[in-house]
Amino acid sequence: MTPRAASAKKRRTRAPDATRDQLLWAAFDEIYRRGFRAASVDAILSKTGLTKGALYHHFPNKSALGYAVVDEVVRGLMLRHWLGGLDDPNVDPLMALQRVLRNRGADPTGNEAKFGCPLNNLAQEMAPVDDQFRRRVNATFDAWRDGFARALERGQAVGSVKRDVDTGATAAFLVASIEGAIGLTKTTKNRDVMRSHLEILADYLETLRTRR
Amino acid sequence: MTPRAASAKKRRTRAPDATRDQLLWAAFDEIYRRGFRAASVDAILSKTGLTKGALYHHFPNKSALGYAVVDEVVRGLMLRHWLGGLDDPNVDPLMALQRVLRNRGADPTGNEAKFGCPLNNLAQEMAPVDDQFRRRVNATFDAWRDGFARALERGQAVGSVKRDVDTGATAAFLVASIEGAIGLTKTTKNRDVMRSHLEILADYLETLRTRR
Amino acid sequence: MTPRAASAKKRRTRAPDATRDQLLWAAFDEIYRRGFRAASVDAILSKTGLTKGALYHHFPNKSALGYAVVDEVVRGLMLRHWLGGLDDPNVDPLMALQRVLRNRGADPTGNEAKFGCPLNNLAQEMAPVDDQFRRRVNATFDAWRDGFARALERGQAVGSVKRDVDTGATAAFLVASIEGAIGLTKTTKNRDVMRSHLEILADYLETLRTRR
Amino acid sequence: MTPRAASAKKRRTRAPDATRDQLLWAAFDEIYRRGFRAASVDAILSKTGLTKGALYHHFPNKSALGYAVVDEVVRGLMLRHWLGGLDDPNVDPLMALQRVLRNRGADPTGNEAKFGCPLNNLAQEMAPVDDQFRRRVNATFDAWRDGFARALERGQAVGSVKRDVDTGATAAFLVASIEGAIGLTKTTKNRDVMRSHLEILADYLETLRTRR
DNA sequence: ACATACGGGACGGCCCGTTAGT
DNA sequence: ACTAACGGGCCGTCCCGTATGT
Numbered sequence: 001m002t003p004r005a006a007s008a009k010k011r012r013t014r015a016p017d018a019t020r021d022q023l024l025w026a027a028f029d030e031i032y033r034r035g036f037r038a039a040s041v042d043a044i045l046s047k048t049g050l051t052k053g054a055l056y057h058h059f060p061n062k063s064a065l066g067y068a069v070v071d072e073v074v075r076g077l078m079l080r081h082w083l084g085g086l087d088d089p090n091v092d093p094l095m096a097l098q099r100v101l102r103n104r105g106a107d108p109t110g111n112e113a114k115f116g117c118p119l120n121n122l123a124q125e126m127a128p129v130d131d132q133f134r135r136r137v138n139a140t141f142d143a144w145r146d147g148f149a150r151a152l153e154r155g156q157a158v159g160s161v162k163r164d165v166d167t168g169a170t171a172a173f174l175v176a177s178i179e180g181a182i183g184l185t186k187t188t189k190n191r192d193v194m195r196s197h198l199e200i201l202a203d204y205l206e207t208l209r210t211r212r
Numbered sequence: 213m214t215p216r217a218a219s220a221k222k223r224r225t226r227a228p229d230a231t232r233d234q235l236l237w238a239a240f241d242e243i244y245r246r247g248f249r250a251a252s253v254d255a256i257l258s259k260t261g262l263t264k265g266a267l268y269h270h271f272p273n274k275s276a277l278g279y280a281v282v283d284e285v286v287r288g289l290m291l292r293h294w295l296g297g298l299d300d301p302n303v304d305p306l307m308a309l310q311r312v313l314r315n316r317g318a319d320p321t322g323n324e325a326k327f328g329c330p331l332n333n334l335a336q337e338m339a340p341v342d343d344q345f346r347r348r349v350n351a352t353f354d355a356w357r358d359g360f361a362r363a364l365e366r367g368q369a370v371g372s373v374k375r376d377v378d379t380g381a382t383a384a385f386l387v388a389s390i391e392g393a394i395g396l397t398k399t400t401k402n403r404d405v406m407r408s409h410l411e412i413l414a415d416y417l418e419t420l421r422t423r424r
Numbered sequence: 425m426t427p428r429a430a431s432a433k434k435r436r437t438r439a440p441d442a443t444r445d446q447l448l449w450a451a452f453d454e455i456y457r458r459g460f461r462a463a464s465v466d467a468i469l470s471k472t473g474l475t476k477g478a479l480y481h482h483f484p485n486k487s488a489l490g491y492a493v494v495d496e497v498v499r500g501l502m503l504r505h506w507l508g509g510l511d512d513p514n515v516d517p518l519m520a521l522q523r524v525l526r527n528r529g530a531d532p533t534g535n536e537a538k539f540g541c542p543l544n545n546l547a548q549e550m551a552p553v554d555d556q557f558r559r560r561v562n563a564t565f566d567a568w569r570d571g572f573a574r575a576l577e578r579g580q581a582v583g584s585v586k587r588d589v590d591t592g593a594t595a596a597f598l599v600a601s602i603e604g605a606i607g608l609t610k611t612t613k614n615r616d617v618m619r620s621h622l623e624i625l626a627d628y629l630e631t632l633r634t635r636r
Numbered sequence: 637m638t639p640r641a642a643s644a645k646k647r648r649t650r651a652p653d654a655t656r657d658q659l660l661w662a663a664f665d666e667i668y669r670r671g672f673r674a675a676s677v678d679a680i681l682s683k684t685g686l687t688k689g690a691l692y693h694h695f696p697n698k699s700a701l702g703y704a705v706v707d708e709v710v711r712g713l714m715l716r717h718w719l720g721g722l723d724d725p726n727v728d729p730l731m732a733l734q735r736v737l738r739n740r741g742a743d744p745t746g747n748e749a750k751f752g753c754p755l756n757n758l759a760q761e762m763a764p765v766d767d768q769f770r771r772r773v774n775a776t777f778d779a780w781r782d783g784f785a786r787a788l789e790r791g792q793a794v795g796s797v798k799r800d801v802d803t804g805a806t807a808a809f810l811v812a813s814i815e816g817a818i819g820l821t822k823t824t825k826n827r828d829v830m831r832s833h834l835e836i837l838a839d840y841l842e843t844l845r846t847r848r
Numbered sequence: 849a850c851a852t853a854c855g856g857g858a859c860g861g862c863c864c865g866t867t868a869g870t
Numbered sequence: 871a872c873t874a875a876c877g878g879g880c881c882g883t884c885c886c887g888t889a890t891g892t
Contacts, residue, residue: 123399124336180392187335547823604816611759
């Protein structure tokens with residue numbers, strides 16, 4: 001599934017970082033599919049061909065593995081996915097935002113419709129029962145919101161976004177709304193939910209544009 | 213066989229069955245707090261003072277208990293919470309919707325901020341791993357969406373909502389967006405996220421109003 | 425090994441108390457041989473033919489099983505072994521004590537020489553790491569000391585034991601000394617150590633006798 | 637092969653090997669606190685800052701480390717503690733013995749009351765399950781007994797100890813009794829047990845003195 | 849209709865030891 | 871001589887479900 005899992009196979013040479021990465025990606029995959037608590041350590045290990053000893057060497061316990069998955073895997077995926085191409089200086093920031101929204105409805109792999117958003121899944125499952133998880137997940141949500149907020153601020157600087165728009169609140173609204181849509185898409189098993197939702201969001205953004 | 217077996221044949225009859233209700237509510241509470249899979253059958257039972265025999269007399273297994281919680285507990289809670297007071301004939305439907313949104317930001321108990329939305333929690337956790345759960349949860353989401361959609365349609369009938377508004381898509385957008393906000397509120401542990409979000413949604417609804 | 429383990433075999437009928445007793449005696453046996461921490465729950469279960477569910481039903485965890493072994497098995501064994509026949513009204517208390525000491529050097533099964541004293545084993549292993557164990561073990565040691573002390577007091581009442589003897593301290597001395605001897609017997613694998621030691625103790629008791 | 641391999645051939649030569657000593661003392665400490673089987677190899681290593689490689693370079697396995705602890709650490713500690721000052725030619729051997737007993741009740745660090753006697757702990761835990769341990773522990777007990785026995789013999793030679801005293805049996809009695817007292821002190825968490833016990837032992841020794 | 853007793857399996861943690869590498 | 875990476879196994883806990891009994 002994960003790209004580098006393909007090159008895993010046997011591995012007889014010592015490559016600690018590669019091993020750690022293998023564990024992280026296999027854990028990500030398992031956690032994404034089943035949730036953190038239902039994720040089986042043995043399943044993760046059998047995906048990699050490694051054993052308990054290896055895992056115990058790289059991570060003190062299952063929770064620490066989960067934390068690392070958030071920080072070192074999910075965070076990067078999310079920010080690349082939702083903030084990628086936002087800061088293109090040749091494009092009007094507001095249009096860039098709208099373009100991101102409209103493009104991200106695609107979901108070519110269909111994973112999103114099947115398993116939802118890996119970050120939000122962890123948030124919903126773990127936030128109430130593990131504060132460490134909550135904080136780390138939150139950090140990524142913050143970065144995401146900041147990315148959106150800065151795009152809106154650049155829009156204000158350029159003059160395409162109204163001055164009285166609360167960029168922070170709007171960014172938070174967008175993020176929450178997107179996560180809600182992904183969640184309902186998963187529940188409905190209907191990708192039109194996502195497309196229609198993002199379209200409405202993009203239209204809403206048009207509301208914030210300065211009249212010319 | 214036994215004399216009272218006659219009245220027990222079909223459960224759907226108006227025989228409230230206090231034991232069954234106890235189990236349902238205790239299960240709801242436990243599932244709401246820990247999630248369905250992490251909810252322990254023994255913990256549910258110890259809340260009621262009942263034992264295994266009682267539970268497995270009323271439900272064939274844990275999943276069936278969960279399904280019943282969705283159908284007989286959560287569904288009612290959700291629809292009362294989000295559709296209550298929507299069909300007041302003396303109020304403009306659009307205003308009624310906006311009022312609902314603005315009121316529901318209150319969350320007096322704080323449970324929403326702690327544990328999120330019981331329906332969406334189940335949706336996010338169980339939809340990918342149990343299709344029965346998914347379908348039952350979906351049924352409630354449909355009813356909720358329908359409630360919002362009908363309000364918008366009444367708005368169109370009355371003339372306060374633009375004719376070209378896609379009421380179904382808009383209702384779906386609202387529901388998803390609300391769930392997203394509840395989720396982020398839980399993750400952030402900050403109820404302002406919810407309030408600000410619903411405010412923006414209410415403002416957005418204003419966009420759909422006919423100009424007079 | 426244990427007397428009632430013989431009648432265990434299949435057991436299809438429900439007999440909760442018998443099951444509990446089986447677990448207790450099997451646990452005692454295993455703990456006596458390997459020590460508490462090295463005692464394997466699975467080994468205990470396979471001795472009884474029961475499974476995890478049965479154990480988990482009767483005891484919340486391994487520690488609780490251990491505590492119960494101390495209170496309900498070891499205590500009885502010890503007091504019967506070392507206080508049995510002490511309060512015979514027809515015998516001079518001091519002589520009764522001496523007789524007990526001289527008889528107990530026998531160790532017909534040889535278990536004592538192999539595995540030592542079950543009470544002291546638990547005391548030495550668990551006292552520093554589990555205060556619950558320590559307290560329960562101590563309670564039995566107290567009862568033992570009290571038994572010896574009361575015998576000495578009866579000796580004083582009868583006039584065979586000197587008035588200035590500190591019965592409590594002497595009883596504690598005897599108990600400690602006996603346990604030391606059992607321990608060294610186990611270490612030496614030589615039962616003469618025990619016999620010689622108890623002989624010296626009996627002689628020492630003669631020192632406490634009133635001159636006539 | 638390597639140049640310095642020449643001097644490394646036989647370990648018994650006076651090459652203190654600081655690393656080996658570190659391991660021994662850290663192992664002693666850990667074993668003293670938790671017992672041999674509960675002592676974690678990793679815990680021992682983390683105390684020294686060394687790693688697995690170092691340990692398994694110096695010792696073939698955990699048991700061998702334990703044996704070395706008995707032979708090279710515990711034995712010295714014990715003999716110094718209980719035989720130190722016994723052979724002072726200016727003091728009556730019997731009085732020297734009594735002085736040792738009365739002094740050793742002090743236990744300034746309190747370790748004895750907390751963790752007991754390191755030698756006896758190992759004896760009680762390991763004697764029944766590992767014959768190698770038993771034999772090595774026994775060797776130290778023998779040396780201890782011999783020390784006491786020789787003191788009594790010197791007493792006989794000087795004329796302060798009765799001729800008919802069985803010095804070997806008496807020495808064994810003393811050692812066993814002392815160990816019993818240490819054990820009960822640990823169990824009771826009450827150092828008076830030790831003091832009172834040693835006082836009685838010293839008084840008992842007075843019984844062996846020749847009348848003048 | 850419900851309580852009690854028990855079956856049986858899976859999971860995370862931990863731990864000793866070995867091997868590759870320096 | 872020593873570090874770091876990893877193998878592989880066992881243990882206690884916990885948990886869902888069934889069967890017996892009332």
